[in-house]
Amino acid sequence: MSPGRTEAFSDGVFSIAATLLVLDLKVPAANGNLASALAQLWPAYASYAVSFVTIGIIWMNHHAIFAHLRRVDRPLQALNLLLLLIVAVIPFPTSILATYLESGHDQAAAGAVYGLVMTAMGVSFGSLWMYVLRHDGLRTTIIPAARKRALLLRFAIGSPMYAAGIGLAFVSAKLSLLIYAALAVYYLLQPLPAEIGDPRGHLDDAGST
Amino acid sequence: MSPGRTEAFSDGVFSIAATLLVLDLKVPAANGNLASALAQLWPAYASYAVSFVTIGIIWMNHHAIFAHLRRVDRPLQALNLLLLLIVAVIPFPTSILATYLESGHDQAAAGAVYGLVMTAMGVSFGSLWMYVLRHDGLRTTIIPAARKRALLLRFAIGSPMYAAGIGLAFVSAKLSLLIYAALAVYYLLQPLPAEIGDPRGHLDDAGST
Amino acid sequence: MSPGRTEAFSDGVFSIAATLLVLDLKVPAANGNLASALAQLWPAYASYAVSFVTIGIIWMNHHAIFAHLRRVDRPLQALNLLLLLIVAVIPFPTSILATYLESGHDQAAAGAVYGLVMTAMGVSFGSLWMYVLRHDGLRTTIIPAARKRALLLRFAIGSPMYAAGIGLAFVSAKLSLLIYAALAVYYLLQPLPAEIGDPRGHLDDAGST
Amino acid sequence: MSPGRTEAFSDGVFSIAATLLVLDLKVPAANGNLASALAQLWPAYASYAVSFVTIGIIWMNHHAIFAHLRRVDRPLQALNLLLLLIVAVIPFPTSILATYLESGHDQAAAGAVYGLVMTAMGVSFGSLWMYVLRHDGLRTTIIPAARKRALLLRFAIGSPMYAAGIGLAFVSAKLSLLIYAALAVYYLLQPLPAEIGDPRGHLDDAGST
Numbered sequence: 026m027s028p029g030r031t032e033a034f035s036d037g038v039f040s041i042a043a044t045l046l047v048l049d050l051k052v053p054a055a056n057g058n059l060a061s062a063l064a065q066l067w068p069a070y071a072s073y074a075v076s077f078v079t080i081g082i083i084w085m086n087h088h089a090i091f092a093h094l095r096r097v098d099r100p101l102q103a104l105n106l107l108l109l110l111i112v113a114v115i116p117f118p119t120s121i122l123a124t125y126l127e128s129g130h131d132q133a134a135a136g137a138v139y140g141l142v143m144t145a146m147g148v149s150f151g152s153l154w155m156y157v158l159r160h161d162g163l164r165t166t167i168i169p170a171a172r173k174r175a176l177l178l179r180f181a182i183g184s185p186m187y188a189a190g191i192g193l194a195f196v197s198a199k200l201s202l203l204i205y206a207a208l209a210v211y212y213l214l215q216p217l218p219a220e221i222g223d224p225r226g227h228l229d230d231a232g233s234t
Numbered sequence: 235m236s237p238g239r240t241e242a243f244s245d246g247v248f249s250i251a252a253t254l255l256v257l258d259l260k261v262p263a264a265n266g267n268l269a270s271a272l273a274q275l276w277p278a279y280a281s282y283a284v285s286f287v288t289i290g291i292i293w294m295n296h297h298a299i300f301a302h303l304r305r306v307d308r309p310l311q312a313l314n315l316l317l318l319l320i321v322a323v324i325p326f327p328t329s330i331l332a333t334y335l336e337s338g339h340d341q342a343a344a345g346a347v348y349g350l351v352m353t354a355m356g357v358s359f360g361s362l363w364m365y366v367l368r369h370d371g372l373r374t375t376i377i378p379a380a381r382k383r384a385l386l387l388r389f390a391i392g393s394p395m396y397a398a399g400i401g402l403a404f405v406s407a408k409l410s411l412l413i414y415a416a417l418a419v420y421y422l423l424q425p426l427p428a429e430i431g432d433p434r435g436h437l438d439d440a441g442s443t
Numbered sequence: 444m445s446p447g448r449t450e451a452f453s454d455g456v457f458s459i460a461a462t463l464l465v466l467d468l469k470v471p472a473a474n475g476n477l478a479s480a481l482a483q484l485w486p487a488y489a490s491y492a493v494s495f496v497t498i499g500i501i502w503m504n505h506h507a508i509f510a511h512l513r514r515v516d517r518p519l520q521a522l523n524l525l526l527l528l529i530v531a532v533i534p535f536p537t538s539i540l541a542t543y544l545e546s547g548h549d550q551a552a553a554g555a556v557y558g559l560v561m562t563a564m565g566v567s568f569g570s571l572w573m574y575v576l577r578h579d580g581l582r583t584t585i586i587p588a589a590r591k592r593a594l595l596l597r598f599a600i601g602s603p604m605y606a607a608g609i610g611l612a613f614v615s616a617k618l619s620l621l622i623y624a625a626l627a628v629y630y631l632l633q634p635l636p637a638e639i640g641d642p643r644g645h646l647d648d649a650g651s652t
Numbered sequence: 653m654s655p656g657r658t659e660a661f662s663d664g665v666f667s668i669a670a671t672l673l674v675l676d677l678k679v680p681a682a683n684g685n686l687a688s689a690l691a692q693l694w695p696a697y698a699s700y701a702v703s704f705v706t707i708g709i710i711w712m713n714h715h716a717i718f719a720h721l722r723r724v725d726r727p728l729q730a731l732n733l734l735l736l737l738i739v740a741v742i743p744f745p746t747s748i749l750a751t752y753l754e755s756g757h758d759q760a761a762a763g764a765v766y767g768l769v770m771t772a773m774g775v776s777f778g779s780l781w782m783y784v785l786r787h788d789g790l791r792t793t794i795i796p797a798a799r800k801r802a803l804l805l806r807f808a809i810g811s812p813m814y815a816a817g818i819g820l821a822f823v824s825a826k827l828s829l830l831i832y833a834a835l836a837v838y839y840l841l842q843p844l845p846a847e848i849g850d851p852r853g854h855l856d857d858a859g860s861t
Contacts, residue, residue: 027301030241030245030297030300031297032657032660033241033242033245033660034245034248034249034290034293034297036249036657036660036661036664037245037246037248037249037250037253037664038249038252038253039661039664040661040663040664040665040668041249041250041253041254041459041664041668042253042256043665043736043740044664044665044668044669044672044740045253045254045256045257045668045672046740047669047672047740047741047742047743047744048257048672048675048743050741050744052744052747052748052751053748055751055752055754055755055757055758056755056757058758058761059748059752059757059758059761059762059765060761063748063765073741074737077736077737077740078733078737081661081733081736081737084661085729085733088657088658088661091657092654099422099423102294103422103423106287106290106422109252109286109290110283110286110287110290113252113253113255113256113286114256114259114282115256116256116257117256117259117261120261121261121262121268121272124261124264125264125268127264128264128265130264130265131264131267131268134267134268134269135268138268138272213726213730213733214726214730236510239450239454239506239509240506242450242451242454243454243457243458243499243502243506245458246454246455246457246458246459246462247458247461247462250458250459250462250463250668251462251465254462254463254465254466257466308631308632311503312631312632315496315499315500315503315631318461318495318499319492319495319496319499322461322462322464322465322495323465323468323491324465325465325466326465326468326470329470330470330471330477330481333470333473334473334477336473337473337474339473339474339477340473340476340477343476343477343478344477347477347481445719448659448663448715448718449715451659451660451663452663452666452667452708452711452715454667455663455664455666455667455668455671456667456670456671459667459668459671459672460671460674463671463672463674463675466675517840517841520712521840521841524705524708524840527670527704527708528701528704528705528708531670531671531673531674531704532674532677532700533674534674534675535674535677535679538679539679539680539686539690542679542682543682543686545682546682546683548682548683549682549685549686552685552686552687553686556686556690
């Protein structure tokens with residue numbers, strides 16, 4: 026199978042999951058002070074923004090991986106479907122976190138649920154990445170062994186940080202959300218996926234190895 | 235008509251129907267124990283996962299079929315529209331099944347409704363496939379008669395299994411859902427559509443016939 | 444502007460509007476007989492199917508028109524945006540029609556509203572078509588004057604039939620829905636847009652004029 | 653990174669955000685006069701139309717900018733993600749504005765919130781544009797310095813008009829909505845983005861400078 030249509034379906038799920046997040050923003054009843062009612066919704070805005078940007082980043086990195094592919098096999102198709110299943114579910118824990126932070130009730134559990142789904146997404150994305158790194162025949166690019174180890178290490182570091190957010194939720198769900206915000210900003214700024222996204226760069230590397 | 239834009243519209247419907255499934259996951263009211271409330275929602279997660287993966291598989295197989303096409307005629311367009319109409323409706327029986335399994339009320343009927351829509355989707359997909367197999371002029375590939383018979387037989391076997399799930403719902407709706415989960419895993423792992431998805435393979439076959 | 448991305452955005456709106464129709468199918472409360480509750484929802488299924496197929500047909504014809512285009516100018520962009528605005532609103536009158544047919548209350552008004560939006564869509568689509576027919580520089584194809592007249596006449600006949608459905612709603616909203624179903628089936632089966640969709644056919648025609 | 657997939661994801665968000673607006677149109681309860689109930693919903697239709705057309709215009713201009721790009725770097729990716737985050741949130745203030753205009757309660761605040769999001773979108777889009785203008789290496793086109801200044805000035809004029817709508821909301825939220833409608837019509841009719849959208853035109857300009 027060619028990667029093109031897998032990307033089209035994936036782009037669809039990423040963009041719809043991101044855009045459906047807005048449905049969690051509930052219009053306050055038209056009988057009180059709108060400004061103060063909207064101010065109390067800050068957890069909804071914060072979780073909307075963190076989830077939206079996280080989905081956007083996963084999509085960018087997904088894009089960077091698929092730019093390397095020349096074909097998609099069945100296991101990769103299944104791993105991708107699993108990742109999309111988790112990405113598509115993100116509006117649910119986002120809504121849970123916003124609702125429970127607003128009410129102040131059972132915040133730790135809500136933060137842990139959000140963290141669990143974020144971690145599942147991270148692990149699922151990492152598995153996809155690892156699979157692509159390990160199957161040279163799927164890629165258009167040659168990646169030298171040293172770089173592969175560096176890329177795998179990077180994955181090995183990222184997932185525990187996502188998982189740490191789950192534990193942190195039992196201290197403070199707000200702090201946990203802040204961790205996911207920080208991870209989103211970090212992954213937005215760090216340049217690694219961009220390097221992976223340039224097939225010629227890797228081919229040059231390989232040539233000089 | 236070229237297949238390209240039919241695929242674009244189809245990809246849209248597949249990915250949106252799959253992603254809308256998340257709207258059936260309802261946030262528990264913020265006044266009880268979140269963990270136990272979420273645990274009771276297991277039918278919603280199970281039906282979400284089965285429906286999502288089933289839509290994903292139908293989409294992959296749809297992709298495999300369209301990779302063979304060089305043009306789309308009116309009857310194929312109509313068959314495709316019928317398939318999309320059924321795919322787009324899947325969030326509705328999924329939500330019915332989840333709601334009735336959670337409440338424990340009228341589960342057999344809910345399972346049967348879910349099975350009916352799944353079967354309709356299977357038959358609709360099979361009809362599309364059969365139409366493409368029978369009209370050589372629509373394809374870029376030549377498929378030998380023996381392989382066509384094998385492919386048609388495969389379709390003839392799949393649909394009764396989908397239909398059997400309807401009857402099984404009257405024994406146990408949970409068992410019926412398990413059948414659809416098993417069918418999803420089976421179709422995810424079995425290699426047939428990948429063969430159909432490789433035009434050159436079929437052309438080679440044809441040449442050696 | 445090239446037609447490619449206008450098509451991408453249009454495909455998005457068509458497929459999302461069609462798929463959002465499922466949100467109008469409401470799960471019956473889990474406290475009665477599910478089968479009979481679902482049977483009473485027939486107006487929702489009927490209006491879902493008519494709206495879905497109508498959107499599908501408009502999309503196919505939209506596709507057929509865009510297959511002729513080599514560029515998109517500002518007025519065409521604006522006409523297309525107007526068409527998309529109306530297509531995207533279709534889930535609203537569909538939901539109105541289903542709700543009022545189910546309740547039996549104020550059915551004539553509900554049917555008329557549905558008919559109004561359908562007519563607006565028909566007129567908007569017709570205007571787009573007319574604009575494309577009249578501006579030869581936008582197309583890759585040459586259409587002889589006689590064929591243009593025939594195509595314009597076809598448009599002139601279609602819109603009054605859509606409009607007739609509005610009046611018919613005051614006799615019977617169900618009959619009115621049946622008219623739109625019949626129009627959908629008619630446009631699905633009639634071969635005209637397929638001819639327009641083949642640029643070479645038109646060029647040959649033009650050459651023989 | 654190539655601009656292609658960034659456009660695909662962006663097209664997805666634009667078209668979904670525009671189409672989700674329809675969910676704000678609520679079916680009146682089937683127990684009163686439908687025609688008069690629908691007539692009272694005019695603020696919902698007006699804000700639907702203004703938001704839909706505004707998203708459509710931002711998308712057209714986004715298209716025009718991306719037609720110039722030969723690659724997308726990280727900062728541009730981040731600016732684009734920020735723009736999409738704001739575009740995807742538009743159904744929320746649109747729903748607020750419609751709800752509060754219908755109820756007549758706290759209209760100034762609702763209009764100001766709508767204006768704030770519109771202004772944020774305008775500033776975010778302007779920043780994207782400015783970034784593209786200032787980084788010649790990202791574009792396929794050469795834009796002479798004088799034209800760059802004119803294009804930047806245009807941006808500098810547009811944003812204050814969006815911002816003026818916020819202040820105007822405290823006079824009249826309806827008047828404020830009218831301003832955004834007027835801005836939408838203005839940007840729909842004015843030809844500038846079309847010029848930017850033609851790379852050859854700019855190259856010719858550059859050649860004659």
